[in-house]
Amino acid sequence: MTIHQILKQYWGFSEFRPLQEEIIQSVLDGKDTLALLPTGGGKSLCFQVPALLNPGICIVVSPLIALMKDQVENLKEKGIKAVAIISGMGKREVDILLDNCIYGDIKFLYLSPERLLSDLVRERIRYMKVNLIAVDEAHCISQWGYDFRPPYVHLSELRDLHPDVPVLALTASATERVVADIRDKLHFKNDSIFRKSFERKNLGYVVFNQDDKMRKLIAVAGNVKGNGIVYVRNRRETQEVAKQLNQQGISAEFYHAGLDTPLRMKKQTDWKNGAVRIMVATNAFGMGIDKADVRFVVHLDLPESLEAYYQEAGRAGRDEKKAFAVLLYNAADKFQLYKKLEQSFPGVAEIKQVYHHLGNYFQLAYGAGENLTLEFDVADFCNRFKLDAMRTLNALKFLERNEYIALSENVF
Structure with missing residues (x-):
């Protein structure tokens, strides 16, 4: 099949939107590709079409459960086999799903960047026949991006598992500094960058x-x-x-x-x-x-x-x-x-205090707690230690950004 036949069969369209075809061809040529497309510009099609054309599975890294759930449901409605690892799933359920990705005919595996921190997930991905790695909302990988997510930084480890598989990074908003950071953090080589005007005339x-x-x-x-x-x-x-x-x-x-x-x-x-x-x-x-x-x-x-x-x-x-x-x-x-901006930058002493309170909150001895997963109620934490909620949240974000802690809604 050709990319146009896939487009017609699964989406019912005869033509691609501007730049979609060029991005897809770049991926099919085996190039690492960065696509800067406006919101609503049809980014998901850019990895779904080439992944369907080639044998193997496409791993899609996405920051939100809602996005993963939506896209998996949309693909299933088209008769395309897709799965997502989302919060609330038990360890055994995740294990079976990953087995199906290795031995079955699943075409798309959606997961969050936090999931890639799991040894279980990384080890199973090693044995998958991966044809493409798609990184959605790629601006989250950059500390200069407005929505930085620390676990995105570890996506380069996914590349180490499948060094010859091309990466497609997609975002609707990235400055030149963020673009450079995306390329660096994802270890782009032999890459192509596609930019479409961010103007939305409608x-x-x-x-x-x-x-x-x-x-x-x-x-x-x-x-x-x-x-x-x-x-x-x-x-x-x-x-x-x-x-x-x-x-x-x-x-x-x-x-x-x-x-x-x-x-x-x-x-x-x-x-x-x-x-x-x-x-x-x-x-x-x-x-x-x-x-x-x-x-x-x-x-x-x-x-x-x-x-x-x-x-x-x-x-x-x-x-x-x-x-x-x-x-x-x-x-x-x-x-x-302006007030919120001031609260966004807690001082070093304040960050140290929050870190110290975390140890007391979880009753952890000095040096303990590595690799532990603990239930955390921010409101209760702030009430117990008489802390300002906004400044505490920003102190926690600083600790996460510098990898002293990892915050997640759920692990399984």
Whole structure:
């Protein structure tokens, strides 16, 4: 089969979008490839098509459970065998799944970068016939990226297991510094870089200086038909805004990282299927949200960076029909953002104190704790030691970034 026949058979399209064909051909030529495509630019097709053309399995590294679950379900609907290792799976279940990837005819294995830290997973991947390694949201590998994930740094170890297998790294937002870091961390050789303009001509960007944000949000929801996403600063706000929208007869649900995984999945499924019109969320409702017909994204608070705003706003209009990205702000927002920036940089003494408290919290002796996996409640930790939650979280992120600790929602 040719790549065009695969495109037609599984996706029903006769033509590729701009740059997709060139990226696919680069992968088929065995080159390490970096694809910088705008949100909604069809990144997943760039690794799915060449992986289907060649014998063997494609390993897809993705940062979010929701993204993996969506793509696996979409592939299965097309009759393509795909699996994902997600949180909540038992060790035996993971073991059987990995066996199927070695001895069965699975075409795609999705997993998080944290999973690659597991000796069990790495050892089993060694025996798989891998045809491609795809790294989605590749900006997470760079410490200069706005959404750095320390476990991504260890992806080079995956290359060591299969040194002759090409790597395709994909992202919708990367500065030149981040691009250089991606190439370095993934040990690119004989590589190709493809860049498509990040302009989204169907997406209208609108900014309102607004004191009564709720009133404006209700007006936007009334004037723009279809599904939407509303981003807010914290978990409490998600519930409050969703409640007010429902009181106005506008179907809404709330979403944040503090919810149990099954409940988050249900809320996301209800929104995707149209049972709920608007999702009010923190940025935990993030990368990889795969819904083409989102007509508007509203930010009730200022995002932390332009890259984050581009990613979040870009979840509207992926079907290339008219959509809107609406930013509502007032003077108080600037103050809050400056305050948050100050809290993002705890001092050395404060970081040492948090690290010391971790030892006391888990009752670990000095030098103990290596390779232990422990249940951790951040709120309880902060309450017990009278710590500021935001500064503590940023101290924990610093410790993770420098590999003193590893944070994960779940191990199995």
